[in-house]
Amino acid sequence: MKNNTLLEVGNVEVSLNNEKIIRNLHFTLDQGEICALVGHNGAGKTVTMKTIMGIQEKSQGDIKLNSVSIDADYLQYKSQYSYIPEEPILFTELTVLQHFQLYGTSYKVPENVFEERVNYYVNGFELNGKLHEFPDGLSKGMRQKVNIISNLITDAPLLIIDEPFIGLDENSAYFLEKEIKRKSQQGITILITSHVIERVKKFCDSYIMLKNGEIINKGQIDNLSQIERRFTT
Ligand SMILES: Nc1ncnc2c1ncn2[C@@H]1O[C@H](COP(=O)(O)OP(=O)(O)OP(=O)(O)O)[C@@H](O)[C@H]1O
Structure with missing residues (x-):
């Protein structure tokens, strides 16, 4: 079940303490897509996820989940994602x-x-x-x-997962990996951050690479290996 857009992030900016932390954040995720959000420490992954969840206020842009704008109906928006924090x-x-x-x-x-x-x-x-x-x-x-x-x-149609593999035993990490793939086949969209790139490459469809709060690269996960030396931990 793919190709229907679930998440639309349009020109989002986030400022903290008068400093722009996230700039020109612009991407969409399809139903059933598994996307890895990657980048160095401090690249902006957590702030991005918090902004998508409405925990972090944005200074500009719009975010829609299943066509529901985060600013128009937050309760309805919020009921459509679940979040596994680190x-x-x-x-x-x-x-x-x-x-x-x-x-x-x-x-x-x-x-x-x-x-x-x-x-x-x-x-x-x-x-x-x-x-x-x-x-x-x-x-x-x-x-x-x-x-x-x-x-x-x-x-929830969108599952946001922050660095889930560190601290999990191998059996459970493998089980979680299979579950993420199964959820995706059911049409659930997954946005996941991890520094365990070899692991996420095995089951993600796409990636978004952040650096200094901006998307510097995105695409199919198969292309990630060619450029991963630029961001690995
Ligand atoms: N509450 C805050 N106030 C000011 N700056 C912040 C705050 N939270 C995060 N930042 C800054 O925002 C930037 C992005 O941080 P973020 O936590 O999103 O990085 P990250 O990509 O998740 O890093 P990591 O891989 O280490 O978890 C960093 O420069 C950080 O110092």
């Missing part, structure tokens, strides 16, 4: 299962589908036996898995 955001007073329920309810996942997905992901990410534990009793990698699963159980 550092897990968990609630100390909620169990693992309660985290999943929070996301399942917020994103209106039907109950029978929810249970099926929880079982599937808990097995896939080897979190069996942890459903009733609290985040403080989990390892760092396990907390990251709770964050990942919470977002994977939603059907």
Whole structure:
């Protein structure tokens, strides 16, 4: 399911402390596209993702998700993406299962589908036996898995993922890679940042390369290897 535009980012600029951090940000992502957002430390990847999510205010431009402008109807816009941050955001007073329920309810996942997905992901990410534990009793990698699963159980059309592989064991990293591809086949669009370029090259369709807050290159992922020496970590 490809070729229908899902995300439209038009001439976006972001200023922080009177300094232009992002300039002329202009790109689209299709339904089902998996796009790697790459660049050196400080290139602007996190600010770009936060701007797309509406967490960071832009000073210029427009962003549309499924034709809904971020400025016109933010609640409707926001319901169409989910976000896996690099550092897990968990609630100390909620169990693992309660985290999943929070996301399942917020994103209106039907109950029978929810249970099926929880079982599937808990097995896939080897979190069996942890459903009733609290985040403080989990390892760092396990907390990251709770964050990942919470977002994977939603059907949000856009999934934004920030550096997910660091800290995950190999089985789980491989499982996540397969899941991202499966989501894409279902028509979900994925925007992912990672410095683990060899890994993302295996499953991404396209890339956007940032430098000093500007897109300096973008295209099909196959072309990335020719120029990757310019940005690798
Ligand atoms: N709150 C802020 N105030 C001022 N400048 C900021 C702020 N947050 C980020 N920046 C600046 O914006 C630029 C882009 O930062 P960003 O975090 O987006 O980089 P990145 O590509 O995600 O880097 P990394 O690979 O290290 O995560 C950097 O120059 C950074 O110093």
